[in-house]
Amino acid sequence: xxxxxxSGGGLVQPGGSLRLSCAASGFSFxxxxxxxxxxxxxxxxxxxxxxxxxxxxKNYVDxxxxxxxxxxxxxxxxxxxxxxxxxxDDTAIYYCSESLIYWGQGALVSVSS
Amino acid sequence: DVQMTQSxxxxxxxxxxxxxxxxxxxxxxxxxxxxxxxxxxxxPKSLIYGTSNLQSGVPSKFSGSGSGTEFxxxxxxxxxxxxxxxxxxxxxxxPRTFGPGTEVEIK
Numbered sequence: 001x002x003x004x005x006x007s008g009g010g011l012v013q014p015g016g017s018l019r020l021s022c023a024a025s026g027f028s029f030x031x032x033x034x035x036x037x038x039x040x041x042x043x044x045x046x047x048x049x050x051x052x053x054x055x056x057x058k059n060y061v062d063x064x065x066x067x068x069x070x071x072x073x074x075x076x077x078x079x080x081x082x083x084x085x086x087x088x089d090d091t092a093i094y095y096c097s098e099s100l101i102y103w104g105q106g107a108l109v110s111v112s113s
Numbered sequence: 114d115v116q117m118t119q120s121x122x123x124x125x126x127x128x129x130x131x132x133x134x135x136x137x138x139x140x141x142x143x144x145x146x147x148x149x150x151x152x153x154x155x156x157p158k159s160l161i162y163g164t165s166n167l168q169s170g171v172p173s174k175f176s177g178s179g180s181g182t183e184f185x186x187x188x189x190x191x192x193x194x195x196x197x198x199x200x201x202x203x204x205x206x207x208p209r210t211f212g213p214g215t216e217v218e219i220k
Binding site: 037104105106 | 114149151157158159168200202204207209212213
């Protein structure tokens with residue numbers, strides 16, 4: 001059974017940083033693209049970033065370019081999202097996803113002073 | 114960016130009804146279109162990929178069709194567990210973009 005478990009969410013002040021982690025199990029992690037998708041409170045889904053199997057290709061939505069970095073550790077079956085210069089409009093539930101097929105339950109990130 | 118629109122934004126339907134949701138892309142995305150179901154407080158669930166291919170374990174009452182810029186999701190006979198919000202997603206170009214969602218409510 002595919003399992004994706006996010007961690008690292010929390011409350012952070014504007015301008016601060018946070019690192020999300022996603023622990024994967026139940027599939028060959030190193031063989032799959034991985035994505036981060038977010039959902040602001042009461043709003044729709046927004047794709048944030050993805051990364052290819054060996055980490056050599058990364059793509060981002062414009063609103064996070066230069067602030068967020070996606071990475072992975074295939075030895076640990078883990079996906080990461082380093083978020084810097086956080087803004088209030090980054091407040092959302094962040095979902096880890098395997099190829100936009102399987103999804104974790106999400107981690108809440110709140111950016112507020 | 115590819116802009117995705119959905120219609121209607123919400124609908125009220127009864128158990129047993131046939132329901133169709135439409136998704137339009139601002140440019141040709143080939144058949145690179147997926148559908149998701151999201152219930153309140155839960156993560157999205159993948160229903161359909163490649164416009165019309167059912168994900169494993171998804172019941173056949175769900176079906177998808179379309180091509181180019183216009184796509185649709187049909188639920189053949191609405192059941193209580195189908196009341197949720199449905200999103201389309203294009204994965205033909207970056208950034209990936211979702212439609213704004215269609216909320217399916219109980220009449």
